[in-house]
Amino acid sequence: MPDEVVRLAAPAPGETVVDGTFGAGGHARLLAPHLAPGGTYVGVDRDATAEPRFEAFAREVAPLATRFVRAPFPDAFAQLAEDGVSADAVILDVGVSSMQLDEVERGFSYAHDAPLDMRMDQSAGEPASELLARLDEGELARTFRELGEERHAGRIARAIVRTRDADPFTRSGQLVDVILAALPPAVRFAPGGHPARRVFQALRIAVNDELGMLDRGLDAALELLVPGGRLVVMSFHSLEDRIVKRRFEAWLGHCTCPPGLPVCVCGAVTVAEPVVRGLSRPTEAEVATNPRAASTRLRAVRRVEPPRPVNGGVR
Ligand SMILES: C[S@@+](CC[C@H](N)C(=O)[O-])C[C@H]1O[C@@H](n2cnc3c(N)ncnc32)[C@H](O)[C@@H]1O
Structure with a gap:
């Protein structure tokens, strides 16, 4: 416009x-x-x-x-x-700008495997990987629900908490895999956008306040x-x-x-x-x-x- x-x-x-x-x-x-x-x-x-x-x-x-x-x-x-x-x-x-989304190494995109950062200012604040390690299950679910309007927020939060002790989240590809595995098959294969897009949006909004x-x-x-x-x-x-x-x-x-x-x-x-x-x-x-x-x-x-x-x- x-x-x-x-x-x-x-x-x-x-x-x-x-x-x-x-x-x-x-x-x-x-x-x-x-x-x-x-x-x-x-x-x-x-x-x-x-x-x-x-x-x-x-x-x-x-x-x-x-x-x-x-x-x-x-x-x-x-x-x-x-x-x-x-x-x-x-x-x-x-x-976020189209350019930031397209810069694979910034970790904003679920479409490419990259470090899970998502900060607009990479010199300050907490990258998405640290946020995923710090928030408890309830806080993660609330973030995905409120900022991403993700209907399966609870399941995804549970899967993240279950995985992260043994395998801390450092890469976007790892997060996409855990989200996909947590979703019912009907949702995973439903037409429309990528099943991880809402969680990625929520994380980006939270990381950058x-x-x-x-x-x-x-x-x-x-x-x-x-x-x-x-x-x-x-x-x-x-x-x-x-x-x-x-x-x-x-x-x-x-x-x-x-x-x-x-x-x-x-x-x-x-x-x-x-x-x-x-x-x-x-x-x-x-x-x-x-x-x-x-x-x-x-x-x-x-x-x-x-x-x-x-x-x-x-x-
Ligand atoms: C949607 S883009 C703006 C595009 C711009 N209007 C143009 O025509 O190219 C948003 C930009 O604002 C910056 N940005 C977003 N939130 C910000 C904030 N709270 N403080 C400063 N910059 C911010 C992002 O880093 C990004 O470069």
Whole structure:
């Protein structure tokens, strides 16, 4: 949905865009030309491999001012705010990139045997192999159920715990074998996606604390925006989208006055207003050219400063 991202972020000459998930710079290359002359593009990514890609992007868009921050986006936004940076638009395109999925050695994929790592930032945190060794059976089952919507979470967790003492998990192929063996044959051979995909998704989300990052990152993004600044968030998972939807609804404000009052007296305020109503989804043509786009959910709000009474104070 690249055109939609540009439309909602509405970059203009001289403005500053903060891209919390630079990745390969696909969105950056669409947004940056709108900032010239005089604008600034700030790229953030926790993955070390994004930095050389950002340097190449910075050379392409010179003389536009650019800056890269390698950090989780909640921390990067806080750092930028501390440095006195404010943004006219912040964009977040959360989750793992196609490139990370395709880099076999990162261990994100169930389709290839590789070290079971799955960290977006390989210099920090706990790889998937350590998480699988540390969590107890109940915690593993809950992770697979809640983050992967895996119906056989209990069976798979039990099989992992039974196997890991004798044979600690170090490789993705080993995990795929244990998942397949734990599933009933009807599920193992059912048409549709790979039977291990839900557990792999759950592990990746847990290893990278993706939901916690989003939860903290949204508040930090709002803080970074100038009055009238836009926040555009793309997510791929219903759990992520629920976090975005709830936070945006809270920012729109809810009047809790008893019914019958002509004016609002509860003090509810609006700190953001919608740029687009609800959810924006990809077109059929976009899904046809990029099937991974099928589950994209796009939401956008504009910061309102100073906060104003909900509905202008009228009930
Ligand atoms: C879906 S890709 C973004 C693709 C990018 N918009 C583009 O057009 O190329 C997500 C990127 O964000 C990074 N990322 C995900 N979560 C992050 C977080 N909490 N903090 C910083 N970077 C993050 C990943 O490392 C990955 O490179």
